[in-house]
Amino acid sequence: MLMRYSTGFCLLMSLTWMACSKSSDSTTTVGNWVHKVDFKGAARSEAVSFTINDTAFVGTGYDGTNRLKDFYSYDAERNTWTQRASLPDAAPGRNSAVAFAVGGKGYMGTGTDGVNKFNDFYEYDPASNAWTAKAPFPGTPRYGAVGFAVDGNGYIATGYDGTWLNDNYQYNPASNSWSGKADVPNSKRQDASAFVIGDSAYIVTGTSNLTTINELSRYDPKHDSWILKRAITNVSDDDYDNDYTSIAGSNCSVFVMNNKAYLATGAKPSISNVVWEYDPVTDLWDLKQPFEGTARTGAVGFAIKNRGFVTTGSSGSVQLSDTWEFNPTQDYNKND
Structure with a gap:
């Protein structure tokens, strides 16, 4: 989900990287989480999020009883949530959908209502606060896919339609075509995670037949090609991955700040509060300060002006609505 989208969420010691090796002498981690105002809607998990300009939008999901179709926007400067238009009447409530933003519009599709899988697809215009049905996603109806946008187009990839998938489709908003x-x-x-840094998209981890995927792949949209990056588990003879014991998981939240990705929370396989930072320049992961809210899965992450946030999710049968901001360079402060 991108980003589950559209979505669309990995820390107990700090790591010091030297070329392709590292030492693990430090026993502290860097980073600080600050509790923000709670999400305004019903507590939920497996929602979607997308960001348009300086506003994040969060909607759909599962509240423990119902699949939802409402949406809310978050203003980071004012630390406020505002209710926005729900999906159209014809669109079922759902969880495990995907979302992304392109050209000042938000897009959402796929997902499940617990019985049916969907391939419908919708566009949100913040100027009119309205949703419009667009060309359906051409792949099989599915849930647990990922969505992302890069180079002016949107993408939906992977997911589950009764079997696990690795297909990938591009959406062109100008022609409303796939x-x-x-x-x-x-x-x-x-239930993988996707993020975009520069002109490349990345898909990381996820699950298949109860097996956690220990892979990170980079997508180059200009050449329509994928490059498999370093494994996200301890498989090499070098030291750099000795502590790669808690990156891989499912239903993690993810956001990007200052050209680095932050993978947080998720099921690993138990519910986690771990946070990892990924640097695409070195292709290495660094353990950061643990998420300070309740450990959770199915949360959403988003970034506004290089400020990263995690909200909603579930811990066991408890659905959550708290919102947290992460500063990766600030010292930990348990009192904020």
Whole structure:
């Protein structure tokens, strides 16, 4: 989900990187979480999020009883949530959908109501606060996919339609049309995480047949090609991955700040509060200060002006609505 989208969420010691090796002498981690105003809607998990300009939008999801179709926007400067238009009447409530934003519009599709899987697709215009049905997603109806936007187009990839998937489709908002693109390499999966840094998209981890995927892949949209990056578990003879014991998982939240990605929370396989920072320049992961809210899965992450946030999710049968902001360079302060 991008980003589950559209979505669309990995820390107990700090790591010091030197080329392709690291030492683990430090026993502290860097980063600080600050509790913000709670999400205004019903507590929920497996929602979607997308960001337009300096506003984040969060909607759909599962509240423990019902699949939802409402949406809310978050203003980080004012620390306020505002209710926005719900999905159209014809659109079922759902969880495990995907979302992304392109050209000042938000897009949401796929998901499940607990019985049916969907391939419908909708566009949100913040100027009119209205949703419009668009060309359906051409892949099989599914849930647990990922969505992302890069180079002016949107993408939906992977997911579960009764079997695990690795297909990838591009949406062109100008022509309201879809086209098949290169499949995600190696493992088919659901409940992965996707993020965009620069002109590349990344899909990381996820699950397939109860097996956690230990892979990170980078997508180059200009050449429609994928590159498999370093494994996200301890498989090499070098030292750099000695502590890679808690990156891989499912239903993690993710956001990007200052050209680094932050993978937080999720099921690993138990519910987690771990946070990892990914640097695409070095292709290495660094353990950060743990998420300070309740450990959870199915939360959403988003960034506004290089400020990263995590909200909603579930811990066991408890649905959550708290919102937290992460500063990756600030010292930990338990009192804020």
